[in-house]
Amino acid sequence: MLAIETHGLTRLFDGKPAVQDLSLAVPAGAFYGFLGPNGAGKSTTIKMLTGLLAPTSGRAAVLGTDLARDPLAVKRQVGVVPDGLGLFERLTGAEQLRIHGQLYGLPRAEAARRADELLGALELADQAGKLVGEYSHGMKKKLALGCALIHGPRLLFLDEPFEGIDAVAVSGIRGLLQDLVARGAMTIFLTSHVLEVVERLVTHVGIVREGRLAAQGTLEEVRGAAETLEQVFIRTVGEERPRPGLSWLGEGGAA
Amino acid sequence: MSAGGPLRALAELRLRVLWRRLRGGSGVPELVARIATFAFAIPAGLVFAGLTGAGAYQAARAGPGLRSSIPVAALYFGVWQTWMAVSLSVSDRSQLDLRRFLVYPLPPARVYGYGLAASVLGDPFTWFWCLLLLGAFAGAALARPGAWLALLALVSLGFVAATAAMAALVQELLGRLLRGRRVRELGIAAIYLGLAFLLLSSGGGPRPGVFQAIRTLARFRWLAYPAALASEAGAALFTGRSAAALPWIAALLAAGALSGWAAYRLALADARSGGEGAGGAARAAGGGWRLPGRLAPLLEKELKYLARHPLVTVLALIVPALSAFFGWKVAPHLPAEAGEVVRLLPLVGLAMYTHLATEVFWLNAFGGDRGGARAWFLAPVRLEDALAAKNAAVYALALALFAASAAALTAAAGAPPAWAVAAAVALHAGAAPWFLAAGNVVSVLVPRAASTSIQRGGRLSPLTALAGMALVSAVSAVFALPVLAALRLEWPWLVAASWAALGALGLWLYRLALPRTARLLSARREALLAAVAGDDE
Numbered sequence: 001m002l003a004i005e006t007h008g009l010t011r012l013f014d015g016k017p018a019v020q021d022l023s024l025a026v027p028a029g030a031f032y033g034f035l036g037p038n039g040a041g042k043s044t045t046i047k048m049l050t051g052l053l054a055p056t057s058g059r060a061a062v063l064g065t066d067l068a069r070d071p072l073a074v075k076r077q078v079g080v081v082p083d084g085l086g087l088f089e090r091l092t093g094a095e096q097l098r099i100h101g102q103l104y105g106l107p108r109a110e111a112a113r114r115a116d117e118l119l120g121a122l123e124l125a126d127q128a129g130k131l132v133g134e135y136s137h138g139m140k141k142k143l144a145l146g147c148a149l150i151h152g153p154r155l156l157f158l159d160e161p162f163e164g165i166d167a168v169a170v171s172g173i174r175g176l177l178q179d180l181v182a183r184g185a186m187t188i189f190l191t192s193h194v195l196e197v198v199e200r201l202v203t204h205v206g207i208v209r210e211g212r213l214a215a216q217g218t219l220e221e222v223r224g225a226a227e228t229l230e231q232v233f234i235r236t237v238g239e240e241r242p243r244p245g246l247s248w249l250g251e252g253g254a255a
Numbered sequence: 256m257s258a259g260g261p262l263r264a265l266a267e268l269r270l271r272v273l274w275r276r277l278r279g280g281s282g283v284p285e286l287v288a289r290i291a292t293f294a295f296a297i298p299a300g301l302v303f304a305g306l307t308g309a310g311a312y313q314a315a316r317a318g319p320g321l322r323s324s325i326p327v328a329a330l331y332f333g334v335w336q337t338w339m340a341v342s343l344s345v346s347d348r349s350q351l352d353l354r355r356f357l358v359y360p361l362p363p364a365r366v367y368g369y370g371l372a373a374s375v376l377g378d379p380f381t382w383f384w385c386l387l388l389l390g391a392f393a394g395a396a397l398a399r400p401g402a403w404l405a406l407l408a409l410v411s412l413g414f415v416a417a418t419a420a421m422a423a424l425v426q427e428l429l430g431r432l433l434r435g436r437r438v439r440e441l442g443i444a445a446i447y448l449g450l451a452f453l454l455l456s457s458g459g460g461p462r463p464g465v466f467q468a469i470r471t472l473a474r475f476r477w478l479a480y481p482a483a484l485a486s487e488a489g490a491a492l493f494t495g496r497s498a499a500a501l502p503w504i505a506a507l508l509a510a511g512a513l514s515g516w517a518a519y520r521l522a523l524a525d526a527r528s529g530g531e532g533a534g535g536a537a538r539a540a541g542g543g544w545r546l547p548g549r550l551a552p553l554l555e556k557e558l559k560y561l562a563r564h565p566l567v568t569v570l571a572l573i574v575p576a577l578s579a580f581f582g583w584k585v586a587p588h589l590p591a592e593a594g595e596v597v598r599l600l601p602l603v604g605l606a607m608y609t610h611l612a613t614e615v616f617w618l619n620a621f622g623g624d625r626g627g628a629r630a631w632f633l634a635p636v637r638l639e640d641a642l643a644a645k646n647a648a649v650y651a652l653a654l655a656l657f658a659a660s661a662a663a664l665t666a667a668a669g670a671p672p673a674w675a676v677a678a679a680v681a682l683h684a685g686a687a688p689w690f691l692a693a694g695n696v697v698s699v700l701v702p703r704a705a706s707t708s709i710q711r712g713g714r715l716s717p718l719t720a721l722a723g724m725a726l727v728s729a730v731s732a733v734f735a736l737p738v739l740a741a742l743r744l745e746w747p748w749l750v751a752a753s754w755a756a757l758g759a760l761g762l763w764l765y766r767l768a769l770p771r772t773a774r775l776l777s778a779r780r781e782a783l784l785a786a787v788a789g790d791d792e
Binding site for chain 1: 545551552553555556559560563564623624625626627628629630632633634635636637780781784788
């Protein structure tokens with residue numbers, strides 16, 4: 001079964017295509033890395049698949065449900081860490097998690113119990129009583145991940161989860177995600193620029209360039225036997241450009 | 256390296272940002288609203304400028320005495336107090352934030368000066384004040400042309416600069432000296448209450464006089480030093496004593512420079528310290544509110560958001576206290592022969608005012624969510640429920656304010672008749688669904704990211720403000736009709752009954768509008784998120 005299936009998904013902004021004719025096939029249980037250069041349409045794709053943006057044309061089915069026909073049913077089974085995080089800055093960390101769980105239909109007591117467990121697993125227990133607005137960027141990322149997990153989703157969308165946080169936090173998040181996938185607990189759809197980390201995590205890859213899917217398949221199929229993911233990525237998106245001279249660099253400031 | 260090039264670049268940056276702010280970023284309606292705001296301010300300014308010009312003309316020809324000194328004092332003090340009130344409550348002061356510019360090799364003092372100029376030039380209210388001063392200058396020039404006008408121009412320019420600098424200084428002082436969030440809110444509330452107490456307590460006898468109030472305020476006029484110095488200089492100039500005006504002009508310019516320098520030093524210290532920082536003790540993690548019903552988590556989130564907003568603390572302190580002052584000083588003087596319906600006015604005023612005071616929350620319901628607004632579209636939440644929870648929370652706030660203020664008014668002025676209480680309650684409850692239904696539509700159509708600070712702006716967009724004015728006027732007009740009928744028929748209970756009926760109609764319209772507004776919200780989610788979540792701080 002496919003966790004995500006799209007046909008001809010397209011999104012235009014002022015007539016210009018951000019995503020064009022995208023046909024994704026993400027198997028259930030996969031750890032899918034959705035890669036591309038800046039402005040390629042990765043975040044736009046996630047926003048369309050999670051209901052933040054409406055597609056201009058095309059169809060998308062998430063966990064077997066048509067997204068346009070029954071968006072609430074899809075949202076109940078999906079967790080999202082969006083670019084920009086989506087946290088309420090004037091709630092405490094504990095309140096954010098618990099209320100988030102209740103918004104996803106959990107009874108209050110169960111939401112509170114899971115929130116406590118997640119705060120411990122994410123090493124945020126000491127900061128649970130602080131307002132989210134006072135958290136560091138890394139803490140907010142971890143809290144956003146907790147919000148995405150609290151209701152036990154079958155599919156997890158992560159938009160740039162490793163950007164802007166330190167190696168220790170990255171290691172913690174990576175370990176948690178690997179554990180989830182190893183248990184067969186969920187499908188994960190992730191975008192990131194940190195290719196070294198992505199390569200160690202994913203089972204499947206999709207590479208998008210200028211809004212179009214340039215490559216898709218298992219990591220081995222896309223990478224080939226002898227190359228790294230970074231080499232494949234650069235070759236696929238064709239981003240090698242001649243560098244300008246910049247001869248004035250190193251001359252010591254403005255004249 | 257000279258500072259000229261970078262400073263020119265900074266000036267260009269300020270002008271471009273100012274131009275784009277004035278043009279607006281939300282399309283044609285926002286631009287129209289901004290034009291309308293200026294279009295109101297400038298013609299109104301011209302009308303008032305004509306009046307002040309006439310007053311200045313008379314003053315310039317009158318010679319020494321009250322006929323010249325009173326209009327001059329009224330002009331400068333009137334402009335000063337309104338300018339300060341608007342600056343502290345409405346104006347956006349983000350141009351005075353030095354944090355973004357400390358990284359550049361630019362003199363921070365010049366950066367601050369450019370920011371101060373931009374904050375003045377970009378404010379339509381400031382244009383209004385300047386038109387008044389220009390009108391006064393024109394009247395004086397017509398009455399008595401001569402070299403003294405150059406000094407009068409200097410006084411007006413010095414007054415503008417000193418007032419702008421003083422507003423900036425007060426902003427920085429409030430932010431710096433009252434660093435803790437709660438302490439700052441209490442400080443602001445104390446300032447407003449102190450001024451109100453001063454004004455209202457100036458009338459000592461059974462009939463408080465205007466002159467008695469003026470005498471009381473005159474004792475504290477040097478607190479408003481830009482106005483006090485300008486009016487001393489102006490009074491000397493208008494009476495032909497230019498030499499006597501010179502020390503006052505020098506003092507005015509020095510005071511303005513000193514205020515600006517002090518404001519800059521505080522802003523620089525604030526920027527170098529990183530701003531407010533992560534202060535505040537950790538709160539207890541457990542607990543939470545056990546609210547009943549399907550909307551419980553939504554309602555909990557909205558109520559907590561309101562409870563933690565600094566404006567709510569200020570309102571909770573100010574409104575009941577002002578009501579008590581009003582009941583103590585003004586209500587006893589409402590003449591008994593005016594009729595029972597007139598005696599309803601204080602409670603009625605409170606009922607409407609508490610909705611007005613909270614309009615920033617119901618006219619821009621998603622502004623405070625900032626990045627969290629994404630949750631409404633990511634989580635399996637019906638958008639009607641999200642809107643209903645926001646409306647319920649704001650209504651609870653307005654109701655609490657009304658109840659506390661009415662109790663304070665009653666304690667000070669005595670219990671009103673039962674029909675008056677019923678009417679005021681009916682008005683408060685009856686107007687709410689009208690405001691909330693229309694406010695939901697405005698919130699969806701014209702969202703704006705809202706600041707949690709009450710110093711550096713966080714007000715509504717011009718279009719929202721105009722919509723709010725139109726809405727309040729329309730609802731007030733509709734709810735005023737039963738009052739006219741009751742006055743004519745001399746049947747006070749007609750008011751309560753009519754308002755209850757209007758409220759029931761409003762509630763029916765609210766329930767009809769809610770799902771439609773939710774669909775509109777869904778259709779406009781991209782624009783809303785771009786507006787409120789686009790600049791997560």
